[in-house]
């Protein structure tokens with residue numbers, strides 16, 4: 111039984127969408143439960159959470175250090191304001207549990223919950239775990255992870271429960287083949303030619319945007335249509351106007367399921383939620399991991415590639431020539447795409463929201 115939950119997570123889409131998917135699962139099972147989310151002043155949560163209809167409380171920003179630093183938790187001026195604000199909200203809504211998904215806002219929430227002796231559950235999707243969640247792990251052993259490889263790859267996650275990634279129901283309930291005609295129509299794409307779906311994650315990826323746009327003519331002359339999501343925080347790019355087949359650019363897709371339904375092949379970064387979605391849906395993908403952030407995106411994508419669900423290319427290797435030599439033949443090879451899609455779907459799962467809820471209920475029951 112859950113009466114009131116506080117969910118903390120923010121920054122980019124990768125931290126917010128799992129939180130929203132989990133909130134939906136709580137609402138399905140406990141329609142009367144109070145759901146409160148904590149966010150930071152500038153993150154994408156300020157658009158995404160109110161749009162999904164949930165109560166967002168913004169607490170003062172707190173700059174995370176680059177490494178785990180517990181002294182910081184004791185430094186009143188840096189941390190006090192944020193954790194005091196989180197604590198006031200936790201008290202006001204009489205939370206049963208705090209569930210954190212990482213990002214700036216999670217640390218003050220973990221600290222405030224620990225001070226009140228409330229159960230804390232951490233959900234982590236990356237290897238190595240993010241700094242906020244690593245700090246949270248000092249306060250709780252209730253750690254859940256998104257992928258089966260994480261406990262083997264990171265010592266700090268070796269005892270974590272693998273629950274999968276909570277994904278939006280628009281994605282977990284998606285029948286790609288059934289939605290495809292509507293999706294193609296929506297974007298003005300043709301049903302007789304393959305579609306390359308390009309997305310650099312929630313903020314977009316400049317390297318990917320520029321490389322694909324520079325290959326636009328070659329793709330079009332090979333009969334490959336492109337559906338290209340620019341990404342929430344990226345500059346526009348130029349695509350030639352007189353192409354013989356559609357090249358559709360959209361700034362950001364709120365209905366990401368339409369993109370997945372239209373896609374024959376995806377070209378994307380290796381953000382954890384993107385990987386969870388492509389594999390849950392069996393979408394074959396070319397992964398171009400973001401080369402920084404501790405190689406976390408390469409670690410996300412590599413197991414899928416090893417399972418045969420996609421291919422991996424380094425950021426610097428993604429040139430218009432590489433696209434011509436590797437992506438064009440792949441996008442036209444229906445048999446190879448089908449095999450890759452099946453392999454990807456064997457790695458993915460769609461029940462992360464339910465599995466995390468079960469884990470949270472166990473944590474609450476243990477604490478009572």
Ligand SMILES: CC(=O)N[C@H]1[C@@H](OP(=O)(O)OP(=O)(O)OC[C@H]2O[C@@H](n3ccc(=O)[nH]c3=O)[C@H](O)[C@@H]2O)O[C@H](CO)[C@@H](O)[C@@H]1O
Pocket residue numbers: 122123124125127235236309310311312313314339341342361362363364365366379380381382383384385387400403406407410
């Ligand atoms: C550069 C960086 O540090 N990126 C991190 C960030 O990625 P990022 O925030 O890009 O997150 P992911 O790639 O994991 O997920 C992106 C999410 O945004 C959605 N989406 C994307 C574009 C769009 O137009 N519409 C839309 O809905 C996708 O469907 C997906 O649900 O968080 C991830 C999860 O912690 C990490 O693994 C990534 O390494």
